[in-house]
């Protein structure tokens with residue numbers, strides 16, 4: 631009796647410890663702090679903001695690209711700057727992974743920011759992963775979106791994983807179930823999926839990513855949008871693959887047009903329209919809600935960005951502060 635009681639107690643304690651550890655591993659955000667650089671380099675955040683504003687003024691799409699760069703960093707083994715590492719003959723990084731190759735942009739802007747921040751800080755104090763996270767926030771703000779405090783203190787990975795980049799970033803061909811399970815595998819909810827997909831209020835997609843939708847999914851695609859997208863994206867694979875279409879009608883303005891488009895079957899990507907089928911589903915209700923409530927979208931987007939920005943950071947003495955965001959420091 632005593633033995634079985636204590637056995638049960640140990641089992642229960644193990645479950646508690648496992649759950650606690652899992653939660654900790656998912657969001658060790660307790661160790662991140664928006665004031666992390668207040669003493670070490672008060673000039674860091676204003677410097678990042680100024681350079682992001684300049685880059686977005688020169689090319690508004692850069693704001694979208696920097697937001698996506700942060701998403702693709704965080705979904706692959708956490709927000710650790712791994713996406714920034716260049717491939718070399720001896721090292722395979724994430725840049726040529728399927729979701730990133732010929733697609734993810736903004737590396738030169740991150741390099742310029744890193745140089746300016748190191749100069750402003752008189753040394754190498756701010757991690758590349760933190761620069762990416764802050765640049766994403768400043769990009770959203772520069773294009774009219776909500777502001778939020780970015781938790782800071784991430785350190786940079788000394789490794790990267792092309793396999794994880796292939797497997798951990800959702801594809802535009804995914805069904806709602808697969809989108810939801812990919813987000814769940816990162817500790818993010820169905821609501822996070824919907825509100826963060828609202829990032830597609832900014833930026834563009836290449837034809838290769840929406841061609842199938844134009845020729846095979848006409849039942850769920852508005853006819854006039856289909857007709858106009860077909861002019862930039864012909865049916866034959868290989869023709870116009872890199873032609874761009876805006877993900878919503880106002881690709882340089884953070885607004886509710888993305889959700890309004892989904893209500894009218896005008897989602898550009900298959901994955902976008904998966905969130906709204908016009909029925910009674912949970913995501914249908916969320917899309918209707920955000921289309922009707924711009925303030926709720928802004929608030930919930932900001933909160934979800936903080937959750938995404940807090941995925942599995944390296945902190946303390948893990949990783950390093952890279953000198954050059956494209957390569958690991960000498961050991």
Ligand code: HEM
Nearest residue numbers: 694695698701733800801802826829833834835836839901
């Ligand atoms: C839900 C799953 C998602 C899928 C399947 C997806 C897929 C895609 C695809 C295929 C593109 C076009 C890339 C190209 O053609 O080169 C794109 C662009 C973009 N995505 Fe997503 N995405 C998702 C979620 C997100 C999230 C969570 C964010 C940020 C919060 C985001 C932000 C962006 C932005 C801003 C662009 C435009 C980038 C530019 O113009 O450079 N996406 N996405």
Ligand SMILES: *[C@@H]1O[C@H](CO)[C@@H](O)[C@H](O)[C@H]1NC(C)=O
Nearest residue numbers: 726727728791792793794796
């Ligand atoms: C990742 O995907 C790309 C493109 O499909 C492929 O060439 C590469 O071999 C994959 N890498 C790994 C490690 O699976």
Ligand SMILES: *[C@@H]1O[C@H](CO)[C@@H](O)[C@H](O)[C@H]1NC(C)=O
Nearest residue numbers: 841842843845846865866867
């Ligand atoms: C559409 O579906 C057909 C049949 O499943 C397939 O052969 C084709 O590659 C798909 N894509 C396009 C762009 O037609």
